[in-house]
Amino acid sequence: MVIGADGANSRVAKAIDAGEYAYAIAFQERIKLPEEKMEYYEELAEMYVGDDISPDFYGWVFPKYDHVGVGTGTVINKNAIKQYQTAIRERAADRLEGGKLIKVEAHPIPEHPRPRRVQGRVALVGDAAGYVTKCSGEGIYFAAKSGRMAAEAIVKLSKNGEVLPTEDQIKNTYIRDWDNKYWATYKVLDILQAVFYRNNGAREAFVELCEDEYVQKVTFDSYLYKTVTRGSPVDDIKLLFKTVGSIIRGNQIAKPDAPIAVIDNKRL
Ligand SMILES: Cc1cc2nc3c(=O)[nH]c(=O)nc-3n(C[C@H](O)[C@H](O)[C@H](O)COP(=O)(O)OP(=O)(O)OC[C@H]3O[C@@H](n4cnc5c(N)ncnc54)[C@H](O)[C@@H]3O)c2cc1C
Structure with a gap:
């Protein structure tokens, strides 16, 4: 068995032809x-x-x-x-004044899971699989969690090392359980990123909504529990109307985004 936990530029993913991600x-x-x-x-x-x-x-x-x-x-x-x-x-210049630069880092961050996360007896986890959430860009928890879930599934399937798990068995345990647990979380954050980071007007709306206590509670709970938590349906409906109002106001006050000459569609 091989577990590919070798990050966004994963050699293991290339070796098994796992497919690309944005x-x-x-x-x-x-x-x-x-x-x-x-x-x-x-x-x-x-x-x-x-x-x-x-x-x-x-x-x-x-x-x-x-x-x-x-x-x-x-x-x-x-x-x-x-x-x-x-x-x-x-x-942030005022707050960073007098600071000393100690390290510079630049690295790809996957935008979605790879098309194939298991091939034969190879399974991908973490950034190699593409498990960073949109909107927050959180990947550390999901890397550790997917590593644990893959390992636990494989130990169980192998009956403590006595038999080798098959591709289907790994898909029907680790991959199925992962998708059941997190698909909705990834989808909601995907939608939030598409709605609120798309232009300066939407970003103004996002900032305004962040002042709302209900938004703060739902956001912090979701971040803490790694699942999209919801309040009461009444609060959700209020939030929907508030969001529409904030987006309209945001678009009225924001300066237009600078145009981007070429949209980058590179994949890894
Ligand atoms: C600038 C930046 C800021 C970030 N901030 C946050 C944050 O605040 N919170 C958060 O949750 N996430 C953050 N992320 C995302 C997070 O860092 C990643 O999602 C997470 O580190 C993924 O863990 P991983 O173990 O899958 O991959 P990695 O952390 O990339 O680890 C992969 C490991 O595999 C090793 N490796 C690779 N190839 C080979 C090879 N051929 N042979 C042997 N070893 C190999 C590498 O050296 C590395 O140690 C950030 C990412 C970036 C780039």
Whole structure:
């Protein structure tokens, strides 16, 4: 048995002809801040939106124990990633003042699962399989979780190493269980990304909605429990109307996005 846990550029995925996925490129600078500046990030993480930062994703300043990660990502305009990184650095400039750059990272992030995640006795997990959620770009939890689910299924199927599991058996356990557990979560986040990151008007709406306590609760619960949690149907209907209102208002106040010359459709 082989479990391909070798990340977005997976050699194992290529070896089994697992098929391609669309991907984002993410860029991150790790910055060590002076102590008094780091205090600001003790209790919060920052998310920045706008077409200066990314035409289809968000920029971030995330605290990482003793430093911050400052970054951004994009699918459709990968060649401009450094320009977007400069923009997030400029937007957060006051808070990052006096910081020392300690590491620069740039890496692909899969946008959806590969067409084939099991071939023969090879199974893919994590980024190799394409398990990063849209909208938040979260992949660490899902990489660990898929590794565990694949391993547990295989140990059980192999009767503790006595028999070799077949492709169908792996598909009917690990892949089926994964899709049952997470398909809806991925789909909802996919829709949210398509709705709220598509232009500056939608991003204004997103920012306005984030002030709503119900939105905050549903978002944090979903993030915590890794499943889309829902409140009462009445609150959901209220939210629907609020969203429409926010999108209309957002489109009225936002400046139009800068045009992108060539939409990047590269796949990995
Ligand atoms: C800039 C950036 C910021 C991110 N921020 C977040 C975040 O805040 N939260 C979050 O949840 N996710 C985040 N992600 C996504 C997250 O990092 C990935 O989804 C996650 O690391 C995937 O884990 P993985 O084990 O599948 O792959 P990886 O972490 O890529 O690990 C793959 C491992 O395989 C090894 N490997 C590859 N090829 C070979 C080979 N041929 N032989 C031997 N070893 C090999 C690599 O060296 C690596 O150690 C971010 C990604 C990027 C690029």
